[in-house]
Amino acid sequence: MNRDWNVETKILEVLRDALKSLMLTQETIDPVRERMIHVSREISVMIRNGFKMIYKGEYNKLDSQIKIINSKIVDVMATLREDEYDILSRILYDPLKEYVELILLYSIVSRDSSLLSYIGEIDPRIVLDGYVDLMGELLRLAQKAISDSNCVEALKIIQLCEEIYMEFYISQIGNYLYRDHKRKSDRMRSILERVKSDYIYGCVGR
Incomplete structure (x- = not known):
């Protein structure tokens, strides 16, 4: 076994390389992340309003609302590269879960199954x-x-x-x-x- 008296320096170099790689990724992802956070909040508000529409029986309004939400989701997810998906998709986890619940509940109370196909992409x-x-x-x-x-x-x-x-x-x-x-x-x-x-x-x- 050859002894390397500079092993500590090389260990720090490996650490710096790993940190640099993550910082470069962060610089690339941050603008996309900020947009996803904004869209996530926007969608969450629309979903809460959607549940209110259900309990008011405003099914026609809700049909249009769900289509708008779906358009926003499709648009923001389309901006993600494959390497960004695992990192950033979790931002939309809760809004998407509530979105699924909203579509299911709407389908039950309105007896309309036409929007269930939106769930297939999630x-x-x-x-x-x-x-x-x-x-x-x-x-x-x-x-x-x-x-x-x-x-x-x-x-x-x-x-x-x-x-x-x-x-x-x-x-x-x-x-x-x-x-x-x-x-x-x-x-x-x-x-x-x-x-x-x-x-x-x-x-x-x-």
Whole structure:
């Protein structure tokens, strides 16, 4: 083995090279990142307004709103190079999850499936998280149907909740690919059990 008395210097050189590489990447990515943050905030506001439209029954307005959101998402994602995607796409993770949830909920309450195709372009893991959050909204819809004595509609919602949960439960997706799969399945089961309990109390028990 040859001894290198300059090994400390070379170790620092490797460190400097790694830091320099990351700083150069940062200089390239920062303008794109700032734009994505701006678009993310903009989309989040539009999505919150979209949920308000659902509860007001303004489905025609929401149809147009979702199309605008989709256009913004497609536009900003198209600006990402392949090497930037893994670094920056996480900025849009939460807005995209809420976007999936919004489309699903809109499709249910409006009985219009035409916008579901927009979901096909989104990371499947984000789509699954959108379904997890959808269960909470379905609980609210079921509770409203029960309070309005619309037990037929409440039962339809319960059946959909059961089918969504079972699809999650029987799937064999590794935690390395979809994090906290079991925990999320358990959360969905908990919501399903609460919906069923409310239904029994509000409809069957009358």
